[in-house]
Amino acid sequence: MSKTLFRIIAADHTGITVANLERSLSFWRDVLGFELSHRPHQTGNLASEITGVPGAEISIAVLKGYGHKIELLEYLAPPDRKHVDLRPCDVGSVHVALTVDNLHAVMSAIAASGWKAVEKEELRSRMTFSADEDFALQLDAEDPLRQFREKFHLPLGKNGRPVIYFAGNSLGLMPKGARAIVEEEMDNWAKLGVDAHHATGTPWYSYHETLREPIAGLVGAKPLEVICMNSLTVNLHLMMVTFYQPTKSRFKILMEEPAFPSDTYAIKSQIVHHWLDPKEALILAQPRKAELTVRTEDIVDLIQKHGDQLAVIMIGGVNFFTGQLFNIPEITAAAQNCGIIVGFDLAHAIGNVPLALHDWNVDFAVWCSYKYLNASPGAVAGAFVHERHATNTNLPRLAGWFGNDPNTRFRLHLEPEFIPVPSADGWQISNPPIFSMAPLRASLAIFDEAGGMERLRAKSIKLTGYFEFLLGQAGSNRFTVITPRKRDARGCQLSILAHEHPRELFKKLQAAGVKCDFREPNVIRAAPTPLYNTFHEVWRFAKILAEHQ
Ligand SMILES: Cc1ncc(COP(=O)(O)O)c(C=O)c1O
Structure with missing residues (x-):
């Protein structure tokens, strides 16, 4: 930040001139959940002086929410107002960026309200990604499910560090709790023999019921x-x-x-x-x-x-x-x-x-x-x-x-x-x-x-979306992701068709401690899972691909 002789205390509000105050208000309040604070009406000299528009008469709605204020202004006068359909590239176009936890749900709510999002949702989420390592680390730091990785045994590579395990589509990792639960039944068998069918807290006779x-x-x-x-x-x-x-x-x-x-x-x-x-x-x-x-x-x-x-x-x-x-x-x-x-x-x-x-x-x-x-x-x-x-x-x-x-x-x-x-x-x-x-x-x-599939899916969509974004940066002429791009048409796995030296690339991945699999003649399947994989692992995987010649 550059040094100034003054100090801005806060970004107070963003003002948006709208064509129809009621319509815009219903969007910001009813669809996005901002709270209507007050509705001033400005006219006369003060309105003209503040806006610099002679004869201005403005109906205003001030909305509060999420640490910001949005001021919607509908000018009722002067009569010579212009209606310009600005494209994002036209001078004067402004945007407000909101951070959300579930973009898919937001887009559905917008669509259901009759408003139209300009870009496709998939593109929007990709736009917010960055290929910097710090960004990957930040995504991990913000990940509400990050602590679940600790609940699994992560196989170690030759260097003693956990491998990048993208093979959950083949065999999922061992939950740390599995040993105790198996040993409990081993003990029941040792101590009770046939009686364990009925005599324990988890009787074998109806074990499938659990x-x-x-x-x-x-x-x-x-x-x-x-x-x-x-x-x-x-x-x-x-x-x-x-x-x-x-x-x-x-x-x-x-x-x-x-x-x-x-x-x-x-x-x-x-x-x-x-x-x-x-x-x-x-x-x-x-x-x-x-x-x-x-x-x-x-x-x-x-x-x-x-x-x-x-x-x-x-x-x-x-x-x-x-x-x-x-x-x-x-x-x-x-x-x-x-x-x-x-x-x-x-x-x-x-x-x-x-x-x-x-x-x-x-x-x-x-x-x-x-x-x-x-x-x-x-x-x-x-x-x-x-x-x-x-x-x-x-x-x-x-x-x-x-x-x-x-x-x-x-x-x-x-x-x-x-x-x-x-x-x-x-x-x-x-x-x-x-x-x-x-x-x-x-x-x-x-x-x-972890809160069930909806929460896991929300992370999974982000993890795989980030993965795809990074692969795109790595060079689309060298790799083709054969998995559909649309999030509704895929799970966590990406199948990557490598155009150049696919087997060598797979060997490089193995040597770097990545577990994924290779399907002849040239497809690498990699499945980052939301329970135990990280955004940084995705970043490391993509880096190996980017460096492959
Ligand atoms: C899609 C699919 N179907 C069937 C099977 C075979 O499963 P199983 O050996 O448990 O019968 C597999 C195994 O990986 C699979 O991926």
Whole structure:
């Protein structure tokens, strides 16, 4: 700051001349939440002298809020006032900048009020980023979730410093609370043996019940619609046994390309299991020529084209390769209009993006818990069955004793008929795997403490937005981010196509202590997660890319 002979005590207010005071007032007060302080009316000599406009008559509204005042002025006289449509580049254009905690919500409120934001929201948030290291450190200092990093074990690199762990889309980090919770059950086993099924605070017999509410919260389901069991691909098979009931005319399945290989194997084997040919029965929604991700409108077109032949649609909610988040409600509605069952593989979506499976009316979904849910390698997976199916005990399924009504479950040889539980539990086959469920409890407690998916998503949008901004600075001719730019069309992962020496670049990242992964021939997938990654890590990652030749 330069030295002056005077001292400005505060920036008091910003005055804006408006065309219609009532309209502008409703924007600043009702949409942005400023408080109306007073409404002076100025006329006569004083008004002319203050403004320098002879004959000025002004109706004014003074608004207070957020440490600043906004003065809206509507000139009622003189009559020769000009209405100029200033562009930001025109001399005289002024702007007021506000710092907000949730830009997305602000933009939605502005749109709902009938006002129009000039730029796209994505562009606006990028404009506020800076490539300076200090800026990254400042974002970390301001991050309300920064303390959650401490709740995870961060693997150390060769230099003894934590690696930059952007591999949460593959295997989430170990919550520090996981060891104690597993040891507790180890102790129960040691001390109680078979009695631990019923005799502890967390009886093994109903251990899966402890996961129900938090998991239902993460996928936006009613508790009766979710069950934690098995592994993802097994659950996909179980769902397909129920929901893929091909007939002569309706036998096709629609998937996205590329789908995760295990899903493709599972779906093809389901088709073959019904003595059908995948070449005829499997339809793939592909990106258009020269495009990298699948357009929702193209999926909807395929649904309409094959509408009366499609039995099931099965799509990865967030694509494992591109990081694209599909429009789950739109695809579901389009499919159900044509009488098609819709299921999603949420391996890359759960714990990454907010979900509302019940309200979106999704028929079924499956997920694993070892990625963004940090529940340990191969940990228990989950399934969602919409209430309208979950309570239908007549649906065909593969049965096992834990899907049976608990009242008769232990009568075993006395009541041999299977009576399904009228909820998602009716698809449970075996007794709960305690040691694969226990770490998930530790992780879910962290999600709860962090305030749930909305808060995590707000940070995630910023973290990945910053990541993309820095990659853009690093040189768009050398890298193409194949993940969609729109925040509503992606989770935290960015898939970066490296045009020059991709394998060497990946090796450099590894040597610098970065954990991410490489997909042949040239794509690096990196997933900064809001629970344990920092803005500075994103900055360091982008620096390595920027320096790569
Ligand atoms: C999208 C997707 N689907 C399915 C799977 C397979 O999961 P599982 O081995 O738990 O069956 C994975 C594993 O990474 C995946 O990413």
